[in-house]
Amino acid sequence: MxxxxxxxxxxxxxxxxxxxxxxxxxxxxxxxxxxxxxxxxxxxxxxxxxxxxxxxxxxxxxxxxxxxxxxxxxxxxxxxxxxxxxxxxxxxxxxxxxxxxxxxxxxxxxxxxxxxxxxxxxxxxxxxxxxxxxxxxxxxxxxxxxxxxxxxxxxxxxxxxxxxxxxxxxxxxxxYLFDNRYGSGQSTVQAVLDNTNLLLAGRRLVVAGYGWVGKGVARRARGMGARVIVSEVDPFAALEAYHDGYDVMPIEEACEVADVVMTATGVRRALPLSAIERLKDGALLANTGAVDDEFDVAELRERALETRIVRPNVEEFKLEEGRSIFVIGAGVVVNLSAGEGxxxxxxxxxxxxxxxxxxxxxxxxxxxxxxxxxxxxxxxxxxxxxxxxxLGLRIDRLTDEQQAFLKAWEAFA
Ligand SMILES: NC(=O)c1ccc[n+]([C@@H]2O[C@H](COP(=O)([O-])OP(=O)(O)OC[C@H]3O[C@@H](n4cnc5c(N)ncnc54)[C@H](O)[C@@H]3O)[C@@H](O)[C@H]2O)c1
The missing domain is CATH 3.40.50.1480 (Adenosylhomocysteinase-like)
Known part of the structure; x- marks a missing residue:
């Protein structure tokens, strides 16, 4: 069919x-x-x-x-x-x-x-x-x-x-080392930019979730000049993000300064409506996690005064007179719903x-x-x-001596 x-x-x-x-x-x-x-x-x-x-x-x-x-x-x-x-x-x-x-x-x-x-x-x-x-x-x-x-x-x-x-x-x-990180990283950023024709350099981009996908998105966005902020619930992932050189803060705070928010968590409402309400006029939202309501588009639709499709795959949500936010790819895995994957x-x-x-x-x-x-x-x-x-790449192999060394646990020094 x-x-x-x-x-x-x-x-x-x-x-x-x-x-x-x-x-x-x-x-x-x-x-x-x-x-x-x-x-x-x-x-x-x-x-x-x-x-x-x-x-x-x-x-x-x-x-x-x-x-x-x-x-x-x-x-x-x-x-x-x-x-x-x-x-x-x-x-x-x-x-x-x-x-x-x-x-x-x-x-x-x-x-x-x-x-x-x-x-x-x-x-x-x-x-x-x-x-x-x-x-x-x-x-x-x-x-x-x-x-x-x-x-x-x-x-x-x-x-x-x-x-x-x-x-x-x-x-x-x-x-996961390649698909989740490099694949999602490139294609998620690409889908948002292709669908909006906007510039990333200088913008503040929030990544919710610093797992393999979030790491890839953050890295690619930074590479294109975005100022990246990470929100997390896991203390280790948050520390990793910090040491990778990103700002780390709760999603509600991050949304106050965000120009773009991308969710990559695999959980519902990682970006709650209360955080969306803090976004400034013109902010962009996209989800690249596999859960369709990492931010709840239906809830957002109820909250909005008015909505309209402004470009293919881009919907405007007018929250009040003079303030709109834009959702790319209807909140569904953006690199696949609004891109080529x-x-x-x-x-x-x-x-x-x-x-x-x-x-x-x-x-x-x-x-x-x-x-x-x-x-x-x-x-x-x-x-x-x-x-x-x-790829035409060759690598070394452990020698017999090195393999024996790794097994010889009783040897001292
Ligand atoms: N877009 C794609 O093409 C693509 C590709 C691979 C995976 N995925 C999906 O993306 C999602 C993430 O995958 P992953 O491999 O990075 O998973 P992961 O488990 O490595 O990372 C998820 C991260 O999100 C964090 N998190 C959970 N709840 C959060 C919340 N409320 N706020 C902030 N952070 C939160 C977790 O602590 C974790 O660090 C999954 O749903 C996965 O299925 C999408």
Missing amino acids: ITDPALAPDGERKIDWASTWMPVMNRVRDRLKEEGVMRGRRVAVILPVEPKTAYLAATLADAGAEVAVSFPGVMVHDDVAAGLAARGVEVFARRGSTHEEELGFFEEVLARRPEVVIDDRADVIRLAHTTHPEVLETLLGASEETTTGVLTLRAMEADGTLKVPCIAANDARCK HPVEIMDLTFSVQALSARHLLLNAAEMSPGVHALPDEIDEAIARDKLDT
């Missing part, structure tokens, strides 16, 4: 462009095709429908899997959806879909009885464990894309609900992690207990080594 199959040529060109810059994924593709592990296996891909994700889905299909893709419409590129469908992948996604339609799309995917789900925010795994338990009979396992989804799976594991093994793809070093090279790593997680589940799920599992270190490390190799 896609918007318009005639858009396929544009979508295919975009997928091809992405694949040009994903050399590690190309190696994974060749390996999967040669091994035949994917042949005839049913895989669901629940990720934003954009060129890099499409290349992941197309790679699995190319290697012989029956692939079904779906995602909520705010993060769907219709041309890419069409291009993917033209490559033999079943796509249930269209830009602007309603919540009911999206639920229906997820149900269509579950009706294909996937053996492996590559999930985002644990949305489909949750459905499988609540309203569609029959799917669990044939589901071998899942691989989770993002920090927030991994937290959900851990909560399910803690209360004994999780019935299948799930790989925390987000927690692989090849994922992460840079391609970053997703080369992320989707190599995902493809090899799916492979690992297909081969090993029967021996894995229900619960959250790490991607085995050797797979993670092999991806990093492949990436270095494709």
Whole structure:
């Protein structure tokens, strides 16, 4: 179910462009095709429908899997959806879909009885464990894309609900060190600037949350000349931000001086309405966390005297006569809802992690207990080594003597 199959040529060109810059994924593709592990296996891909994700889905299909893709419409590129469908992948996604339609799309995917789900925010795994338990009979396992989804799976594991093994793809070093930090960092700042055509240099930019994503956003914003302030709830993260050279203060205080506020926390109302009310005229708001109401746009809408769309992806909220604030990307993950997502090279790593997680589940799920599992270190490390190799970078190795030294705990001096 896609918007318009005639858009396929544009979508295919975009997928091809992405694949040009994903050399590690190309190696994974060749390996999967040669091994035949994917042949005839049913895989669901629940990720934003954009060129890099499409290349992941197309790679699995190319290697012989029956692939079904779906995602909520705010993060769907219709041309890419069409291009993917033209490559033999079943796509249930269209830009602007309603919540009911999206639920229906997820149900269509579950009706294909996937053996492996590559999930985002644990949305489909949750459905499988609540309203569609029959799917669990044939589901071998899942691989989770993002920090927030991994937290959900851990909560399910803690209360004994999780019935299948799930790989925390987000927690692989090849994922969070690069995707969350450099990928979100660049693409979040880029989405806000592209959609507003404004200058960052000299502006005060507040980052709520100094985890991997927040660190990336802060670093990129500073690199473009912004004066960055961090708000945190975790004392270690706050200290880190301080020693990285940022101002640190509570969100309510930060909002009094902010020109731009970006949330990157994974929790609801990290930017509460009381803080938004302190913002000055013209302030910009964007969320890059996976939780849609890191600031509550519906609540803000009720509070506003008037709202209007002033540019594509930019909505003005008039709080009182003479004071407006602007929300980019409707408060939903801004780099995906109002941008093209992460840079391609970053997703080369992320989707190599995902493809090899799916492979690992297909081969090993029967021996894995229900619960959250790490991607085995050797797979993670092999991806990093492949990436270095494709970049033409060489590194040193520990000598035998150094390895022996590291193990010789009893030696003194
Ligand atoms: N935009 C993207 O493309 C993208 C990519 C990766 C992850 N994410 C999402 O971004 C969010 C953050 O991911 P991460 O990997 O940085 O997580 P993380 O756990 O490394 O960091 C989150 C940080 O937010 C802080 N925090 C929590 N509540 C807060 C509050 N009320 N005020 C201020 N700080 C608060 C935490 O202390 C923590 O330091 C998650 O929802 C994740 O799923 C988005």
